[in-house]
Each structure stands twice: as structure tokens, then as C-alpha cells.
Amino acid sequence: MATLLDGRLWLITLTALLVLVGVNAALQPNFLEPSVLQSNLTTFLPLVLVAIGQTYVVLAGDIDLSVGAVVALVNVTTVSVIAALGGDSQSVLAGLAAGIGVGIACGLVNGFFVAVLRFQPIVTTFATSIVFAGLALRILPDAGLPVPEAYWRGYAGGLFGVPTVVLVLAAALVTIAVVGRRPFFTRLRAVGGQRTAAFQTGLSVGRLRIAAYVLSAVFAALASLCLTGETASGDPLMGQTLALSSISAVVLGGTALAGGVGGPFGSLLGALVLGMIGNVIFFAGLPFEYQTLVQGLIVLAALAGGVLVARR
Amino acid sequence: MPPALEASGVTKRFGAVVALNDARLTVGRGEVHALLGANGCGKSTLCKIIAGTVARDDGEIRVAGEARALASPRAAEAAGIALYYQELSLVPQLTVAENVFLGHEPRGFGGFVDETTLNDRTDLLIGRFAGVAGEGFTARTRVSDLSPDQRQITEILKVLARKPRLIIFDEATAALDRRQVDVFFSIMKDLRAEGISSIFISHRLDEVFRVADRITVMRNGATVADFATAETTPEAIVREMVGDVRLGPKGGTAAPAEAAEIRLSVEGVTGGRLQGVSFAARRGEILGLGGLQGQGQKRLLAGLFGADPFTGGRVLLDGEPVAPRRPADAIAAGFGLVSGDRARDAAFPGRSILENAAMASLVRDKARLILLGPLRSRFSRTLSGLKTRYAGLNAPIGSLSGGNQQKIFIARWLAARPSVLLLDDPTKGIDLGAKADFFAIVRALAGTGATILIYSSEDADLLSLCHRVLVFNGGRITADLTGSTLDAMALTRAAYGEAA
Ligand SMILES: Nc1ncnc2c1ncn2[C@@H]1O[C@H](COP(=O)(O)OP(=O)(O)OP(=O)(O)O)[C@@H](O)[C@H]1O
Numbered sequence: 001m002a003t004l005l006d007g008r009l010w011l012i013t014l015t016a017l018l019v020l021v022g023v024n025a026a027l028q029p030n031f032l033e034p035s036v037l038q039s040n041l042t043t044f045l046p047l048v049l050v051a052i053g054q055t056y057v058v059l060a061g062d063i064d065l066s067v068g069a070v071v072a073l074v075n076v077t078t079v080s081v082i083a084a085l086g087g088d089s090q091s092v093l094a095g096l097a098a099g100i101g102v103g104i105a106c107g108l109v110n111g112f113f114v115a116v117l118r119f120q121p122i123v124t125t126f127a128t129s130i131v132f133a134g135l136a137l138r139i140l141p142d143a144g145l146p147v148p149e150a151y152w153r154g155y156a157g158g159l160f161g162v163p164t165v166v167l168v169l170a171a172a173l174v175t176i177a178v179v180g181r182r183p184f185f186t187r188l189r190a191v192g193g194q195r196t197a198a199f200q201t202g203l204s205v206g207r208l209r210i211a212a213y214v215l216s217a218v219f220a221a222l223a224s225l226c227l228t229g230e231t232a233s234g235d236p237l238m239g240q241t242l243a244l245s246s247i248s249a250v251v252l253g254g255t256a257l258a259g260g261v262g263g264p265f266g267s268l269l270g271a272l273v274l275g276m277i278g279n280v281i282f283f284a285g286l287p288f289e290y291q292t293l294v295q296g297l298i299v300l301a302a303l304a305g306g307v308l309v310a311r312r
Numbered sequence: 313m314p315p316a317l318e319a320s321g322v323t324k325r326f327g328a329v330v331a332l333n334d335a336r337l338t339v340g341r342g343e344v345h346a347l348l349g350a351n352g353c354g355k356s357t358l359c360k361i362i363a364g365t366v367a368r369d370d371g372e373i374r375v376a377g378e379a380r381a382l383a384s385p386r387a388a389e390a391a392g393i394a395l396y397y398q399e400l401s402l403v404p405q406l407t408v409a410e411n412v413f414l415g416h417e418p419r420g421f422g423g424f425v426d427e428t429t430l431n432d433r434t435d436l437l438i439g440r441f442a443g444v445a446g447e448g449f450t451a452r453t454r455v456s457d458l459s460p461d462q463r464q465i466t467e468i469l470k471v472l473a474r475k476p477r478l479i480i481f482d483e484a485t486a487a488l489d490r491r492q493v494d495v496f497f498s499i500m501k502d503l504r505a506e507g508i509s510s511i512f513i514s515h516r517l518d519e520v521f522r523v524a525d526r527i528t529v530m531r532n533g534a535t536v537a538d539f540a541t542a543e544t545t546p547e548a549i550v551r552e553m554v555g556d557v558r559l560g561p562k563g564g565t566a567a568p569a570e571a572a573e574i575r576l577s578v579e580g581v582t583g584g585r586l587q588g589v590s591f592a593a594r595r596g597e598i599l600g601l602g603g604l605q606g607q608g609q610k611r612l613l614a615g616l617f618g619a620d621p622f623t624g625g626r627v628l629l630d631g632e633p634v635a636p637r638r639p640a641d642a643i644a645a646g647f648g649l650v651s652g653d654r655a656r657d658a659a660f661p662g663r664s665i666l667e668n669a670a671m672a673s674l675v676r677d678k679a680r681l682i683l684l685g686p687l688r689s690r691f692s693r694t695l696s697g698l699k700t701r702y703a704g705l706n707a708p709i710g711s712l713s714g715g716n717q718q719k720i721f722i723a724r725w726l727a728a729r730p731s732v733l734l735l736d737d738p739t740k741g742i743d744l745g746a747k748a749d750f751f752a753i754v755r756a757l758a759g760t761g762a763t764i765l766i767y768s769s770e771d772a773d774l775l776s777l778c779h780r781v782l783v784f785n786g787g788r789i790t791a792d793l794t795g796s797t798l799d800a801m802a803l804t805r806a807a808y809g810e811a812a
């Protein structure tokens with residue numbers, strides 16, 4: 001059992017997901033209809049994206065508590081740029097680009113403090129999250145500033161009959177696959193697994209850690225653009241729970257918080273599991289307050305499982 | 313043609329510890345050059361400086377005639393240098409192949425890792441150890457699943473895969489068996505035939521005389537001799553390694569009388585490296601555990617202290633069997649431990665000197681309520697006898713130097729009065745003055761009837777402190793030196809086995 005699951009802890013997560021899908025389909029007969037699936041995916045997608053990005057940071061032995069604040073900062077930047085440029089389709093593109101650009105900048109800031117100045121990752125990204133959230137409030141003090149129709153219609157719609165959210169998920173999967181097969185991914189795991197050995201081997205440890213933070217922030221920026229498509233307006237408090245939820249998803253997906261073991265595909269499954277738990281609780285008629293409790297217990301169980309497998 | 317490597321006047325300090333003060337090394341092209349010296353003389357530090365992982369304070373290094381800064385592992389690699397790390401540079405979570413080619417992954421279409429080539433090339437490299445590599449050792453095996461010898465082989469393959477012009481093997485044969493060593497030596501011969509130079513570090517003199525063309529000997533951070541292997545003998549090498557040791561003042565306490573009763577008796581204990589170790593120690597005896605590093609001495613201390621219980625044999629304390637399963641049991645039974653690895657095993661960082669000093673007594677007395685007043689008056693008396701200067705008993709332990717911290721940790725046991733005090737490389741990184749004070753405290757403790765067991769990575773410590781030294785080799789006691797048989801030469805000879 002232990003050897004079968006060695007490095008494939010996401011198989012457990014996949015099983016859990018299938019069980020949840022089965023239960024949900026039993027409780028909610030129309031669950032498997034395309035429109036319902038699409039609306040569920042739309043709800044889950046932001047966390048899926050943030051969790052994928054978070055995985056790269058965790059694999060390198062670090063952590064990124066600022067992703068929620070990055071989501072907020074990107075959101076207010078994008079809506080502000082679009083509004084400032086008049087709201088035509090070109091301004092939407094400029095807004096999207098500005099959002100991604102802000103994401104990259106946030107990742108570089110985190111990476112600089114953690115990998116170059118060697119600050120503690122947890123405390124540093126907690127601090128930068130406060131700074132990013134503060135900037136977001138400075139740019140857009142109150143929720144509002146609706147985005148043009150083209151933006152949210154495009155997000156709710158599709159291309160050649162394929163819903164946009166499915167395309168985004170597919171793009172994320174392709175990115176996971178591409179990154180996972182590059183030397184970068186192995187080196188990142190080496191940096192998280194045994195940092196001294198990685199340094200002695202001649203890897204650019206600092207640059208790899210910065211790259212992980214940039215990836216994380218870019219995925220957070222993408223998540224923010226998706227959320228903006230869903231809410232269709234600016235909100236400086238957007239995404240506040242995403243940082244901790246993304247770490248829960250990473251843990252559920254079988255990635256070790258100590259670094260070096262796991263991968264983003266597991267986190268994707270973990271994020272879907274977290275989302276499905278909410279669904280099942282809702283359709284089982286349980287009070288909403290149970291959702292957080294059950295999610296917490298499941299993350300604890302995943303941590304316990306990880307410890308048991310590691311001890312064997 | 314200039315030599316492959318020429319290092320001169322290399323110096324390096326780690327805080328107060330001088331690791332290198334004048335290291336020199338010249339390695340010819342295609343030469344197998346052995347680097348010898350006692351534990352802690354600076355061999356690994358010199359190697360790491362050459363490989364760019366440690367920055368030198370001073371000195372010049374020329375590679376193939378060209379002066380190089382070697383400021384990073386990458387720079388050293390660009391200069392054609394690869395180092396086999398004594399403590400290994402492997403990532404346990406990655407596979408053998410991923411480790412061997414880390415940073416040099418073969419790439420295929422579009423810059424993706426070519427997994428097939430990666431694994432095939434690694435299997436080909438493992439094939440050099442065909443028949444002797446042991447079970448379950450393939451390119452796809454995770455390094456965490458390998459045995460210690462297989463990890464060493466992986467580190468060897470990793471160095472070879474970098475295709476360097478100068479390879480440094482820092483104790484690459486330590487965990488290899490005889491047949492694996494033979495394969496390794498045939499690889500070294502091939503390298504020599506290709507004109508690749510290698511530096512070979514080993515504590516096994518027979519191996520050195522088998523493969524080395526030249527031998528450089530280091531002592532206390534400096535290079536002291538350089539021989540052609542054909543023109544020297546193991547005896548001459550050992551003499552250079554030992555030097556003319558000036559012994560510290562011996563004793564202060566007389567050796568315990570033959571009649572003193574046996575306090576600790578250890579009968580055939582096993583576990584880890586220990587292959588069945590038996591000895592007895594008297595009241596008031598200071599007993600040294602000597603030999604090369606990693607021969608089971610630390611394991612014995614960890615077993616006695618319950619930190620890593622023995623798997624077989626038994627231990628009698630004052631005639632009563634004791635089998636501590638955890639340190640608290642051992643402390644209750646009357647054992648104490650002072651470790652040289654203060655950060656890991658001893659210090660409560662950030663807590664006060666008083667709390668650090670009192671900890672053992674509190675555990676031993678099973679204190680439930682702590683009254684600071686009485687505690688303070690009890691320990692201020694003990695601590696004032698230590699010649700330790702401190703701002704106040706409430707100052708954090710980290711405000712003291714390593715040597716003074718070590719005095720506080722032994723003071724723990726002065727108050728708790730253990731029957732057996734275990735010292736695990738206690739003088740690591742502390743200066744000579746502090747060391748002398750520390751030894752005086754140990755002798756005083758022995759004078760009150762406590763039995764002291766000390767392991768030290770420095771033979772000089774054992775020689776100046778111990779009444780008797782047991783020499784460990786491969787998890788067994790191979791010599792019992794006392795009185796007239798206890799001197800530096802005898803200790804080194806016994807440690808290096810019959811080769812010397
Ligand atoms: N990173 C470090 N920090 C502090 N002291 C160090 C460090 N590295 C080495 N030293 C000290 O420098 C000295 C030389 O150590 P080094 O590892 O070079 O010895 P060595 O000759 O390789 O010994 P061995 O035969 O045991 O491998 C020792 O006193 C050691 O404690």
C-alpha cells in the first residue's frame with residue numbers, strides 16, 4: 001500500500017473527489033447537467049488556480065500567505081485600468097495585462113524578501129499580504145466600478161461552444177504538464193527537499209525560489225481575473241480566505257508542507273474536494289456553518305495521513 | 313604543463329574556530345592524490361573551498377595554472393571541479409537519476425526533460441557497480457529508499473556524470489564494502505588513464521597505499537608533509553598526522569584505585585553500528601571512547617542515555633540492570649549527558665542562564681512548583697565556581713560564548729549529581745581556556761565518585777583527561793589503552809587498525 005501510493009498521494013484525493021461527486025449527484029439529481037457543472041466549475045476555479053500556484057512555492061520549501069491579497073490588488077488594478085481607459089474592448093485587454101503585470105510584481109517582491117534577503121517566508125508573506133491589501137484599499141476604497149459587459153459575458157460564455165471556464169481549466173492543466181516536464185520542476189523539488197544539497201549541486205537556489213513566488217502570484221492574478229468575471233466589479237476585500245484555503249488544498253493534494261514532495265495536480269484535486277464538500281453539505285440540508293468545520297477536519301485528516309505515510 | 317590544482321596559504325575561520333591556517337595542496341595532471349589527517353584537521357573544509365561551497369578567508373588557488381576565485385559551486389564546476397561530499401549532496405525525495413543529473417538534465421524536444429535518456433544513462437552508470445550494488449537500486453529508485461552504501465554509490469555517479477577534470481572524493485569509501493571499493497578503485501584507474509586528476513580522502517591507510525600516487529598530510533588546519541607514495545611508509549604518515557603532541561597537564565585526580573567498585577557495566581550491547589560492546593567502568597573513572605569518528609561511540613552514548621535504546625545486550629548500574637527507553641528514564645536512573653552539539657541537544661535558546669542550568673535538577677527532582685528565590689541561591693553558588701563571566705543569571709543563554717555555555721550545561725549535572733556522566737564530543741568549537749576550565753570541572757566531578765564516559769573527536773582531549781581509553785573500530789572495541797600504553801601514537805595506530 002505504502003509503496004503503491006509512494007509519490008501518488010493524489011490518488012487518495014481523487015478517490016475522495018469521486019465519492020463526493022457520487023454523493024452530490026445522488027443528493028442533487030441535476031448535478032451532472034452541463035449548465036450545473038459549469039456553474040460549479042465557475043465557483044471552484046479561483047481556488048483551483050491559486051492552489052496550483054501555491055504548490056510551486058510549497059514544493060520549494062516556502063509558503064505564500066499573500067495570494068489572497070494579490071487577488072484583491074489585481075482585481076482593483078484591472079477594474080481601475082479598464083475604467084480609466086473608457087471601457088472599450090481594448091481597455092479590457094489593457095486591464096487584463098495590467099492585472100497580470102501587478103501579479104508578477106507581487107511575486108518578485110515576495111521572492112526578493114524571502115530568497116535574496118533571506119527573510120522568514122511565513123512572516124514575510126503575511127507582511128506583504130498586509131501591504132498588498134493596503135494598496136488595494138488605497139486604489140479602490142469601496143467596492144464598485146463595474147466592468148464592461150464584454151468582460152463578464154466573455155467569462156460566462158465560451159469559444160467555439162466550449163465554456164470559457166473549461167478553457168481556463170484546460171490551460172491550467174496544460175501549464176501544469178509543461179512545467180512538470182521541465183528541468184525547473186525537478187530543481188524546484190530539489191531546493192525544497194534538501195536546500196544545502198541543491199546549493200552544493202550548483203543550482204541557483206535563489207532564482208528558483210523567486211520563480212516559484214512569481215508563478216504563485218501569476219496564478220493568483222489569473223484567479224482574480226476569473227473572480228472579476230464572475231462578480232463583474234471591483235472589490236478591495238476580494239479573496240481574503242484564499243491564502244489559507246489554497247494551503248489546505250495543497251495539503252489535501254498530497255504535497256508535503258516541508259517541501260520536495262508532491263505536485264500541482266494533487267492541489268487541483270484538493271481544491272475541487274474542498275469545493276465539493278460545501279456542495280454536499282448544502283444539498284444534504286446541513287447548516288452552512290458545518291462547511292468550515294468539515295473542511296477543517298478533512299485537512300487535519302490529510303495531515304495525519306501524510307504523517308502516517310511518512311513514518312511507515 | 314602546470315599542475316591540475318595548486319592551492320597555497322589557504323585559511324578559514326568559523327567564528328572562533330580556526331579550521332585552516334595554512335593549507336597547501338598541489339595535484340598533478342592525471343594524478344591520484346591522497347589527502348590525510350586526523351578528524352577535524354580541515355580536510356573537508358579545504359575540499360569545500362576548492363569546490364566553491366565555502367568561501368576562503370585568504371590564499372590562492374590555481375586550476376590548470378590559472379588563478380581562480382571559485383566563489384560558488386557553479387564557478388568551481390565551470391573550472392572543471394566536482395566534489396563528492398562527505399555528508400553527501402543528495403536530495404532524498406528525488407530519484408537516483410534525478411539526483412545524478414540534477415542541474416544537467418538531458419533535454420529532448422522543446423526543452424523538456426528526456427526521461428528515457430535520463431534513466432538509461434543512469435542505469436548505464438549504475439551498471440559499473442553491477443553485481444555489487446545490492447537489491448532495488450535502479451535509476452528510478454527514490455534516494456530515501458537506498459541503503460547507506462547505495463547512497464554513496466549514487467554520490468559517486470553524480471560526480472562522474474558532471475564529467476569534471478578534477479574530482480575530489482571526500483571519504484567516498486566510508487560505507488562501501490570490499491567489492492564495492494574494488495569497483496570504485498577500477499573507476500579511479502580509468503579516470504587516471506583519461507588524464508583526470510583526483511583527490512582521495514580516506515581514513516583507511518591500506519586503501520591510500522593501494523591507489524594514491526602522492527600523499528599530502530594535514531594537521532590542525534595546516535599542510536605538514538607531501539610524499540610520493542612509493543617513497544614513504546604507513547608509519548611515517550601516522551607520525552606526520554600525530555605530530556609532536558604536547559599533552560595538557562595530566563590528571564589532577566589520581567586514577568581510581570583498582571579496588572574502587574564497578575559502577576557501570578555494559579554487556580554485549582548492540583544497535584546501529586554497535587556489534588556487541590562490553591566493558592566495565594569504576595567509580596571515579598574517566599573513561600574515553602576513542603577511534604575514528606562514526607565507529608559507534610556516539611551510538612553507545614545515545615543508547616545509555618535512552619535517546620536511541622539498544623537493540624540487544626544489557627547495562628548494569630551499581631549491579632542493577634537498567635534499560636532506559638527515553639532520556640527521562642536515564643536521568644532518573646542517574647545518567648547525565650553533555651553534548652557538543654549544544655544547539656541540538658542541550659540549549660533552551662532564549663531562556664535564561666539560570667533556567668538552563670537548573671533544568672536537569674528540576675527533571676531529576678520531579679519538581680512541580682519552582683521557587684525562583686531558592687533556585688537562584690542554590691545555583692549562584694554552583695555557577696560562581698565555574699569562572700564564567702555573565703551579565704546576570706537572567707541573561708539569555710545565547711549571550712554566552714560556546715565555551716561558557718558548555719560550562720553551564722555541565723553545571724546542570726554538578727547540581728543533579730549523576731552517577732554516570734556521558735560527554736558527547738563536549739569540547740567541539742570551544743577555545744583552549746574554556747576547555748581547561750571544563751576539564752577541571754569534569755575531574756572534580758570524577759573526584760566525587762561519578763563515572764565519566766567521554767567521546768571526543770580530538771585525541772588530545774582524551775589523552776589529557778582520561779584514565780583509560782577504549783578504541784572503537786567498526787562498532788567494536790579493538791583496544792583498551794591505559795597507563796603506559798596510552799599515548800598519541802598508540803591511539804592513532806589502534807584507530808587506523810593494523811595498517812599503521
Ligand atoms: N560550518 C562550520 N561551522 C563551524 N565550524 C566548522 C564548520 N565546518 C567545519 N568546522 C570546524 O572546522 C574544523 C575542520 O573541520 P573539517 O570538517 O574540515 O575536518 P575534516 O578534516 O574533514 O575531519 P573528518 O576527518 O572528521 O571529516 C573542525 O574543527 C570543525 O568543527
Ligand SMILES: [Mg+2]
Nearest residue numbers: 355356357398
Ligand atoms: Mg571531513
